[in-house]
Amino acid sequence: MLTYDQVSHFKREGFVVVPDFFSSDELEALRAEIVRMHDEGQMRNVATLEDRKTRNNDAQNLQLIPLDTRSDLFRALPFAPKVIESVRSLLGDPVVKILDQLFMKPAHTGLPTNWHTDNAYFRISQPLAGTAMWVAIDDATRENGTLKVIPRVFDTRFEHFPDPHSDHHIRMAADDAQAIHCELPAGGVVFFCYGTPHATGPNLTAQSRTGVGLHFLNANYVNREGVAQEEINCVQLTGADADGGESKYGMDLRGTWEESVESVLRGGG
Numbered sequence: 072m073l074t075y076d077q078v079s080h081f082k083r084e085g086f087v088v089v090p091d092f093f094s095s096d097e098l099e100a101l102r103a104e105i106v107r108m109h110d111e112g113q114m115r116n117v118a119t120l121e122d123r124k125t126r127n128n129d130a131q132n133l134q135l136i137p138l139d140t141r142s143d144l145f146r147a148l149p150f151a152p153k154v155i156e157s158v159r160s161l162l163g164d165p166v167v168k169i170l171d172q173l174f175m176k177p178a179h180t181g182l183p184t185n186w187h188t189d190n191a192y193f194r195i196s197q198p199l200a201g202t203a204m205w206v207a208i209d210d211a212t213r214e215n216g217t218l219k220v221i222p223r224v225f226d227t228r229f230e231h232f233p234d235p236h237s238d239h240h241i242r243m244a245a246d247d248a249q250a251i252h253c254e255l256p257a258g259g260v261v262f263f264c265y266g267t268p269h270a271t272g273p274n275l276t277a278q279s280r281t282g283v284g285l286h287f288l289n290a291n292y293v294n295r296e297g298v299a300q301e302e303i304n305c306v307q308l309t310g311a312d313a314d315g316g317e318s319k320y321g322m323d324l325r326g327t328w329e330e331s332v333e334s335v336l337r338g339g340g
């Protein structure tokens with residue numbers, strides 16, 4: 072799925088933007104599931120006042136984690152052949168999916184997510200051995216708080232502090248002037264490695280904006296590295312232990328992505 076140049080860009084810069092990753096049908100199905108989960112009240116406002124406890128009722132940073140237990144479509148997503156092929160070309164075999172979540176910023180009141188690296192959570196020794204795949208569910212612009220990244224610094228270890236405006240996020244100091252704003256159309260994705268500092272801005276527009284984040288890791292870094300097993304949701308995607316999710320979900324999800332998309336589009340969930 073990814074070209075040689077895209078893979079080289081990821082390894083050199085610590086991220087790569089792929090603007091046309093998901094088709095309009097796939098995007099419509101993902102959106103339908105997000106609307107359903109939102110309407111069911113499943114999302115949580117993680118934004119707080121400075122005490123990190125009192126809920127911020129005026130502004131929101133909505134987060135939902137995990138997704139695979141709430142939606143058959145999201146459970147099938149990591150098994151989409153283009154997702155598997157992309158992450159194995161970035162990380163090398165064998166690859167696992169360790170986490171999935173979404174971030175919704177409501178119109179006008181959507182708050183930023185502050186600068187951090189995913190490796191501050193996962194703590195692996197080779198920051199290029201893991202990648203996030205951030206999916207733009209809506210056209211992602213500077214005005215609605217698209218993802219921004221700082222290139223080429225993924226080997227640096229940054230000190231992180233509790234984010235005073237969130238009940239669990241952490242943040243680091245970063246120079247916004249170095250940021251690349253990844254503006255991309257809905258259906259596009261950004262792959263960025265665990266060492267890459269990233270953040271998102273506030274949503275100043277009249278439409279809500281959602282990003283979905285999936286995290287992948289070269290399986291050689293699971294267990295012997297800092298990834299906390301209780302925090303993650305490991306599914307082996309490639310290599311000798313890959314079973315299509317059978318051991319975790321009780322069914323083999325390989326080859327089911329297109330069918331799952333069609334099922335949601337037909338209204339079957």
Ligand SMILES: O=C(O)CCC(=O)C(=O)O
Pocket residue numbers: 174175184189203205269270271281282283284
């Ligand atoms: O989409 C967002 O608002 C936050 C994304 C993010 O911080 C992440 O994927 O780690």
